[in-house]
Amino acid sequence: MSADSHTKSKALADRATAVIPGGVNSGTRRNGAPYAFESAAGAYITDFDGNRYLDYHAAFGAILLGHRHAVIEDAMAAAADTLDLSGYGVSEAEVKLAELIVEVLPSVEQTVILNSGSEAVAYAIRLARASTDRKYLVKFQGGFHGWSESVARNVISPKERAYGDDPVTAGILPDSWQSTLIAEFNDLESVKTLFEQYPEQIAAVIVEPIPHNVGALVPTKEFIEGLRTLTTEQGALLIFDEVITGFRHALGGYQQICAVTPDLTTFGKAMGNGYPVAGLGGKRELMQNFDAAGGKVALMGTFNGNATSCAAGIATITYLKDNPDFYTRTHALGERWRSGLRGILSELEITAEVVGFGGTFSTYFIDHRASGFKDLLENDVQAAIQFHRRMIDRGVLMLPLPLKRNHISGSHTAEDIDMSLNAAQDALQSMIDDDIVSRG
């Protein structure tokens, strides 16, 4: 795609820069062309110049069924026809959504409905600290849990700051981020060591059961089950951050797949298929610590449980309940991409690891299987960026940043995957021709 094909988008982006800092409303949205989007339907998204892309970025995974899916559009229209927001008491939609969440998420006995994953995590942390009366948290290097003060550290850290001091933003008091300790994913010993160093001071371990914010590291059975045993022994809570894995890999999230029961679970993104809805759920005795139930943790939010968010959540979860083949289909398409790309890489003699789970996939430009973040420090960042950049140029939207995952929605087809594999073959060949990767 030539620079000419982005003229209108670029002009809109320039207008944006005058009134929005950097021209975007979330930092990682500014990545060069395409600069602006106008419409989307099913598996495709169209930019402001009318260029159409097969969308695997899927709004960081918030699109699960496909863009503007009919069941969501109908639910939105119906919601707009009745109650918008009351700010007093509860609505039937809130109750229905909470009942569905409690029904499908194995560990959730009670839930609160919020608007973003970051809020859900912030509340989970407060609840954990308040109910254990302890200060510290443990998170894993590479795990991302939103923007709240305690967890905004050590995500995709550069080598020199990995496992050390690496807040993701200025403006957080060191006391906040330093109260979160850093362990290595798939390395139970690293968590045990922290419990030894901070006896009876760790309130919770928070984990993305599959750390999709660094692609897809899949937990070993020993690790994920070990986290459950260790936290229980130590009187700490286990928080599964299922903001990406929830509803995407199974109706009951990754906890259903690995059969581990966390104390608290956060979820959001795909649950509303593009509309802002999220939540925090868990054991009744913990959730009773919220103030409306007589506890000490304040729960607030003008827009919590608003009509359109609830309608989107109800419609998405109901669709998934009624169409269990959604998971077999998307998982099979994920496998079709992964095995296809492995074949292409081997034919071109390019060293890379194709990873993923279910309908998600990523490419690591490394020469061995990755189990934790330490393996990802070897990723060839330029190759990773160029691969996704060249896929965009061929009409396939993949975020051109290292370690980023891609998402297959219910609207992608086998033909879409095959088209993308053809584009990948061409993109990778062009990387060899331009000396970005070498053969052998």
Ligand SMILES: Cc1ncc(COP(=O)(O)O)c(C=O)c1O
């Ligand atoms: C695992 C995880 N937790 C929490 C969040 C924060 O969610 P939100 O962007 O809805 O605030 C994200 C966002 O990417 C996430 O990936």
